[in-house]
Amino acid sequence: MTMAHDCPVPVFVLGTPPKDFGLSKAEVAQAARFFAARSQRRLADAPMWHEVAVHLIHDAQSDEMHRAIMNIAGATDVITQAYDAIPPEEPGLYGELFVNVDQARRAAPKRKGWSAAKELLLYVAHGMDHLSGADDHAPADYARMRRRELGWLAKWRGALTLLAAMTTLALWSEPGATFIDNGGFEKLSGARQATRWHYSRRGWTAAEGVGVNDSRALVYANADPALETAPWQFVDFEKGHPHVISADVQIEGTLQGTGEGAYVAAEWLDEKGNRVAEVRTKALRTSGEGWRHVSAVSGPVPDSAVRCRVSFGVTKGCMGHVVFDNVRFARWYTPRLTGLSTSAPDNQAAEGEIDVIADLDATDADLAAHKAFFSWRGADGRTHTVSPDERNAERAQITLRVRDLAVGPSQIAFVLFRPNGEIDARRELTFVRQAVRR
Numbered sequence: 001m002t003m004a005h006d007c008p009v010p011v012f013v014l015g016t017p018p019k020d021f022g023l024s025k026a027e028v029a030q031a032a033r034f035f036a037a038r039s040q041r042r043l044a045d046a047p048m049w050h051e052v053a054v055h056l057i058h059d060a061q062s063d064e065m066h067r068a069i070m071n072i073a074g075a076t077d078v079i080t081q082a083y084d085a086i087p088p089e090e091p092g093l094y095g096e097l098f099v100n101v102d103q104a105r106r107a108a109p110k111r112k113g114w115s116a117a118k119e120l121l122l123y124v125a126h127g128m129d130h131l132s133g134a135d136d137h138a139p140a141d142y143a144r145m146r147r148r149e150l151g152w153l154a155k156w157r158g159a160l161t162l163l164a165a166m167t168t169l170a171l172w173s174e175p176g177a178t179f180i181d182n183g184g185f186e187k188l189s190g191a192r193q194a195t196r197w198h199y200s201r202r203g204w205t206a207a208e209g210v211g212v213n214d215s216r217a218l219v220y221a222n223a224d225p226a227l228e229t230a231p232w233q234f235v236d237f238e239k240g241h242p243h244v245i246s247a248d249v250q251i252e253g254t255l256q257g258t259g260e261g262a263y264v265a266a267e268w269l270d271e272k273g274n275r276v277a278e279v280r281t282k283a284l285r286t287s288g289e290g291w292r293h294v295s296a297v298s299g300p301v302p303d304s305a306v307r308c309r310v311s312f313g314v315t316k317g318c319m320g321h322v323v324f325d326n327v328r329f330a331r332w333y334t335p336r337l338t339g340l341s342t343s344a345p346d347n348q349a350a351e352g353e354i355d356v357i358a359d360l361d362a363t364d365a366d367l368a369a370h371k372a373f374f375s376w377r378g379a380d381g382r383t384h385t386v387s388p389d390e391r392n393a394e395r396a397q398i399t400l401r402v403r404d405l406a407v408g409p410s411q412i413a414f415v416l417f418r419p420n421g422e423i424d425a426r427r428e429l430t431f432v433r434q435a436v437r438r
Contacts, residue, residue, distance in 0.1 A: 013053075028124065035156070048093065049095070061098070076103065077099070077107070099123045185325070188216075206219075222320065245264050247281075248292070249322065257318045261283035261284045265311050279296050310329050340359070358372075372387070412431050
């Protein structure tokens with residue numbers, strides 16, 4: 001249940017996702033590596049994974065392979081094959097997934113708020129789950145696998161944008177309409193500049209196919225440490241309320257130089273043009289592999305504010321290549337934590353598994369800027385902290401094995417942290433692991 005940040009598993013994608021899926025081959029590969037890392041680490045004694053190939057196929061190929069491998073007629077969603085090493089290969093696991101893009105297109109409309117891209121990635125997660133030995137023949141096992149795989153999909157950092165519109169698994173709820181105009185840089189002027197944004201053409205380019213989901217984005221490319229320029233626009237706001245600023249950022253490698261890095265900011269000005277309030281995301285010098293969603297929440301806007309200016313850029317002294325996409329600015333609504341419970345009767349059990357569920361009333365909240373953790377302290381005094389297995393606008397959940405808890409009472413807590421590190425909400429309960437009577 002710990003986060004898998006780095007993936008040692010080489011994953012190769014063969015084939016190309018259909019254009020109407022809005023999903024690039026690179027994004028499939030990135031998601032597959034993430035799922036492979038989580039699946040490999042699911043079991044403590046799992047063998048080393050050396051290579052996994054993900055084949056994107058169609059109905060005819062799926063039907064042919066289904067017959068050949070499992071002696072079952074008809075196309076299916078994903079076929080998983082695991083192979084032992086053949087000398088002189090190093091001992092460990094080699095795998096192949098055969099993912100049916102036609103099935104993903106057919107199945108997606110059956111789920112409200114779902115897309116073919118999400119369905120395709122779910123098949124990839126399901127195949128990776130099978131590679132670590134998961135079995136879905138029994139209904140309970142299938143449900144457990146599905147919960148785990150949806151949790152992986154929700155946590156995949158590169159899937160933040162793909163999942164934003166999904167009701168049942170949204171990582172955050174939109175906090176109302178954004179006040180930004182052209183935050184995705186889709187509208188260009190005759191001079192090929194993003195409309196509504198004021199910026200110098202030096203260092204900035206509106207480029208096709210480089211944004212999230214291969215959309216248009218604004219690219220900063222700079223080799224001059226003395227250059228500092230930031231696109232900006234004046235936006236509406238609501239006095240007396242906090243606001244959230246956010247964007248998707250991708251940095252090629254690591255920024256060079258002495259500057260702080262890439263950021264997004266908003267500042268409020270009074271009638272004389274003096275700054276009366278400001279909010280700024282933490283500056284990034286690298287985004288790791290793929291996109292990083294950055295956000296920050298302001299305090300209540302003072303009554304003296306008459307204008308608000310949103311900007312983003314790279315601080316002076318930094319050199320490198322940065323892509324910005326999906327800049328948002330909106331009123332902030334605080335999420336509410338309404339309950340914490342377990343699936344065990346009276347919060348007691350001797351064996352098996354239990355679900356720990358935190359109920360959220362966050363319909364109007366931007367959860368992207370919040371960190372969420374489950375924590376428990378057992379009767380033995382040991383403390384554990386993990387991220388949720390699943391998280392959406394209505395609840396967060398983890399599944400615990402009772403045998404991993406010490407016999408006796410354990411204090412289990414769920415905590416939501418604001419972007420500045422302060423606790424937004426917290427709930428606790430007591431769970432008792434009973435001794436097994438033989």
